[in-house]
Amino acid sequence: MKYGHFDDKNREYVINHYETPLPWINYLGSDSFFALLSNTAGGYAFYKDAKLRRLTRYRYNNLPLDQDGFHIYIKDKNTIWNPGWQPTRTKLDHYECRHGLGYSVITGSKNKVEARQELYVPKNDNILLMRVTLTNKDQKEKELDLFSFVEFCLWDAQDDTTNFQRNYSTGEVEVEGSAIYHKTEFRERRNHYAVFFANREISSFDTSRDQFMGVYGSPASPNAVLKGKCSDTIAHGWQPIGAHHIHVSLKADESYDVIFALAYVEVPENQKFIAPGIINKKPAHELLKKYDTDRKFDKGLRDLKKFWNDLLSGFEVRTASEEVNRMVNIWNAYQCMVTFNMSRSASYYESGIGRGMGFRDSCQDLLGFVHMIPERARERILDIAATQKPDGGAYHQYQPLTKKGNSDIGGGFNDDPLWLIACTDAYIRETGDWDILKEKVDFDNDPKSAKPLLEHLNRSFNYTLNNLGPHKLPLIGRADWNDCLNLNCFSRYPGESFQITGPSEGPVAESVFIAGMFVKYGKAYANILNHLGKSKEAKKVTKAFTDMEKAILKDGWDGKWFLRAYDAFGKKVGSKYNDEGKIFIEPQGMCIMAGVGVKTGEAQKALDSVAERLETKYGIVLQNPAYSTYKLNLGEISSYPPGYKENAGIFCHNNPWIVFAETIMGHGNRAFSLYKKTCPAFLEEISEIHRTEPYVYCQMVAGKDAPTFGEGKNSWLTGTAAWTFTVLTQGILGIQPDYDGLRIDPCIPDHVKEYKVNRLFRGTMYHITVKNPDGSEKGVKKVLLNGKELKSDIIPVTDKKEVNVEIIM
Numbered sequence: 001m002k003y004g005h006f007d008d009k010n011r012e013y014v015i016n017h018y019e020t021p022l023p024w025i026n027y028l029g030s031d032s033f034f035a036l037l038s039n040t041a042g043g044y045a046f047y048k049d050a051k052l053r054r055l056t057r058y059r060y061n062n063l064p065l066d067q068d069g070f071h072i073y074i075k076d077k078n079t080i081w082n083p084g085w086q087p088t089r090t091k092l093d094h095y096e097c098r099h100g101l102g103y104s105v106i107t108g109s110k111n112k113v114e115a116r117q118e119l120y121v122p123k124n125d126n127i128l129l130m131r132v133t134l135t136n137k138d139q140k141e142k143e144l145d146l147f148s149f150v151e152f153c154l155w156d157a158q159d160d161t162t163n164f165q166r167n168y169s170t171g172e173v174e175v176e177g178s179a180i181y182h183k184t185e186f187r188e189r190r191n192h193y194a195v196f197f198a199n200r201e202i203s204s205f206d207t208s209r210d211q212f213m214g215v216y217g218s219p220a221s222p223n224a225v226l227k228g229k230c231s232d233t234i235a236h237g238w239q240p241i242g243a244h245h246i247h248v249s250l251k252a253d254e255s256y257d258v259i260f261a262l263a264y265v266e267v268p269e270n271q272k273f274i275a276p277g278i279i280n281k282k283p284a285h286e287l288l289k290k291y292d293t294d295r296k297f298d299k300g301l302r303d304l305k306k307f308w309n310d311l312l313s314g315f316e317v318r319t320a321s322e323e324v325n326r327m328v329n330i331w332n333a334y335q336c337m338v339t340f341n342m343s344r345s346a347s348y349y350e351s352g353i354g355r356g357m358g359f360r361d362s363c364q365d366l367l368g369f370v371h372m373i374p375e376r377a378r379e380r381i382l383d384i385a386a387t388q389k390p391d392g393g394a395y396h397q398y399q400p401l402t403k404k405g406n407s408d409i410g411g412g413f414n415d416d417p418l419w420l421i422a423c424t425d426a427y428i429r430e431t432g433d434w435d436i437l438k439e440k441v442d443f444d445n446d447p448k449s450a451k452p453l454l455e456h457l458n459r460s461f462n463y464t465l466n467n468l469g470p471h472k473l474p475l476i477g478r479a480d481w482n483d484c485l486n487l488n489c490f491s492r493y494p495g496e497s498f499q500i501t502g503p504s505e506g507p508v509a510e511s512v513f514i515a516g517m518f519v520k521y522g523k524a525y526a527n528i529l530n531h532l533g534k535s536k537e538a539k540k541v542t543k544a545f546t547d548m549e550k551a552i553l554k555d556g557w558d559g560k561w562f563l564r565a566y567d568a569f570g571k572k573v574g575s576k577y578n579d580e581g582k583i584f585i586e587p588q589g590m591c592i593m594a595g596v597g598v599k600t601g602e603a604q605k606a607l608d609s610v611a612e613r614l615e616t617k618y619g620i621v622l623q624n625p626a627y628s629t630y631k632l633n634l635g636e637i638s639s640y641p642p643g644y645k646e647n648a649g650i651f652c653h654n655n656p657w658i659v660f661a662e663t664i665m666g667h668g669n670r671a672f673s674l675y676k677k678t679c680p681a682f683l684e685e686i687s688e689i690h691r692t693e694p695y696v697y698c699q700m701v702a703g704k705d706a707p708t709f710g711e712g713k714n715s716w717l718t719g720t721a722a723w724t725f726t727v728l729t730q731g732i733l734g735i736q737p738d739y740d741g742l743r744i745d746p747c748i749p750d751h752v753k754e755y756k757v758n759r760l761f762r763g764t765m766y767h768i769t770v771k772n773p774d775g776s777e778k779g780v781k782k783v784l785l786n787g788k789e790l791k792s793d794i795i796p797v798t799d800k801k802e803v804n805v806e807i808i809m
């Protein structure tokens with residue numbers, strides 16, 4: 001069933017049933033200040049880093065679910081209710097939530113009162129704005145009490161949930177008119193505070209949670225709301241909160257609105273106080289003044305919408321499929337931007353206190369956002385490269401606040417370094433900015449070691465070459481892309497890391513997946529070197545990946561598909577000789593994307609095996625048959641019950657690799673039919689099964705061995721966003737940025753007769769029409785540039801503002 005619908009014109013998803021199968025989320029904020037917001041106004045806010053600068057609390061695995069956030073309460077005689085239904089869960093007469101790009105609007109009605117809650121984070125300011133509009137739709141006058149409520153987090157989200165002997169004594173606030181200042185730890189080493197503000201005179205306030213809720217109270221029925229007023233409390237320790245109360249009298253058809261704002265403010269170290277214990281509020285006053293009227297609020301929202309429109313207008317498609325159009329033009333691109341901002345840090349499933357930025361994650365995310373924000377992509381590449389170790393290896397993660405490699409986790413995930421070539425190559429194809437290769441970049445953040453970025457690529461490539469195993473295939477180290485295939489770890493006791501236990505970088509276990517990557521990105525690296533005129537180096541690189549190709553076909557081929565790996569004893573993994581885990585998806589996708597076996601027939605055989613053994617109606621499972629017991633020599637993958645996560649779940653991230661592989665083989669019908677299986681817009685009708693948002697990808701869908709086959713988990717922060725965007729736009733629609741121009745090489749279903757694409761590329765808008773009169777799946781017969789036939793299949797870069805391109809297949 002559907003719980004809402006797409007409103008493509010307004011670029012919104014509209015939810016009409018508040019009881020969605022899971023909270024359906026939006027992300028507010030695009031620079032430094034962020035908030036997550038669910039369709040019932042749950043969520044949390046933070047500045048830059050969800051662990052170290054958390055503004056509000058969120059209890060992830062709480063019951064009832066999703067009750068912390070940005071709720072407002074309305075008391076109308078004896079009824080208390082929220083426009084987003086939660087937390088009172090008072091049945092609403094009408095409800096709608098519109099999630100847009102960077103903003104959300106929740107509207108609820110009860111007993112002829114309508115309440116509208118509009119939230120967004122404006123560009124370039126550290127502030128969450130929330131306008132609440134109450135309208136009396138009755139013939140009679142109404143006396144209403146309106147309450148706001150946020151619960152402050154004491155900044156360090158981890159500490160906030162563990163260190164109670166300290167925390168219960170540190171909380172401090174100040175109140176000035178309608179502004180509630182949260183200043184815990186400001187007295188000592190912090191130079192920042194939060195402020196929760198209302199642009200109207202208030203009737204009362206609370207800053208003590210015990211008083212507002214009641215010590216044993218519940219968000220569903222706060223004491224203050226039941227009473228109809230707050231108690232003007234000042235919190236001393238315990239749980240500081242911000243709650244405003246406004247009494248509102250409304251005549252028939254009359255409306256009232258108030259703007260609430262939650263801001264993060266930093267103060268210069270030497271100007272923290274204006275009097276003993278009294279904080280300097282000047283920067284807060286200045287910030288709040290920027291948004292204290294409806295006119296200013298509306299302008300900020302208009303500017304935000306313009307920002308998103310401009311950002312997305314650089315890539316617009318018009319195909320016969322409205323699902324494809326809305327994914328490319330709106331939601332898939334939007335999700336790519338969210339992964340740019342968050343990597344895998346803060347969602348409803350990633351608690352924001354666990355991981356920093358993943359090396360491989362961030363490199364892959366870049367594939368999906370590089371065309372929208374090339375300058376920031378450039379900066380991201382240089383940041384990532386600066387964490388690389390001198391031997392070419394990589395820290396598996398780095399912290400966004402410090403931009404330093406995380407030594408707790410360390411390195412030894414042997415696919416990591418090669419992803420640096422992948423993202424740099426994508427960046428150069430998009431921008432033509434070869435100069436990035438000359439940028440001096442540190443190794444391990446040590447300025448003394450700085451070398452041009454090109455040298456970083458060289459060491460990435462050589463890292464694999466220097467770590468080959470007995471079959472001349474790359475050593476897997478702790479794990480490759482599949483974090484859960486831990487061939488060297490032998491994790492025996494609960495609580496041990498699966499990835500860093502035991503002799504975790506053994507000399508035997510090899511990965512055919514990394515071998516495929518080495519060929520694919522080795523080719524990219526050789527192209528780069530050739531382009532720079534370094535043909536001698538390019539030759540060496542070419543020899544190395546050609547040897548690797550041979551090694552794959554010799555020892556990485558299992559007869560009908562590519563093998564997954566050799567374990568620490570030199571035994572095959574992902575082979576017909578195994579009882580379980582006979583075939584894995586990753587090497588099939590990666591080796592074929594690298595071109596291995598395409599001419600000699602192995603690629604086609606592998607794809608046939610994927611179709612026969614791994615494909616299901618909801619996508620391609622990661623491997624088959626699922627592991628039924630825990631296996632010490634395989635690690636975490638076998639720790640999951642069959643059908644979940646890496647143990648034969650449908651891991652959405654690697655499905656597009658097979659779609660890519662199908663396009664390489666020229667199979668447009670297959671490619672598109674596989675693309676549709678995991679694409680959320682096509683799953684809207686089965687939201688009760690899929691459960692996660694129909695407008696964004698999730699990490700994993702339960703596979704055919706799972707009792708909950710088809711159920712999605714862990715939405716929003718996944719490399720799936722970037723890879724599906726890339727495969728649809730480059731593999732299927734065929735718009736491929738190349739070093740010297742734009743190549744257009746579609747691979748589409750044969751029934752598609754025509755489609756159009758507007759693509760901004762290096763400052764020129766390409767208006768592209770693809771025509772397919774003969775119903776082919778692949779193959780371009782003619783390229784017309786402004787009406788003139790081109791000899792080459794690459795449309796050269798031009799300084800014109802726009803050009804027309806016609807492609808005849």
Ligand code: BGC
Nearest residue numbers: 344483484498499636645646
């Ligand atoms: C976990 C995996 C998970 C990955 C990303 C790893 O640490 O072991 O299960 O897929 O992180 O969340």
Ligand code: NOJ
Nearest residue numbers: 344358361481482483484
């Ligand atoms: C999610 C991780 O973020 C990603 O790096 C990894 O490749 C997949 N899980 C598969 O294990």
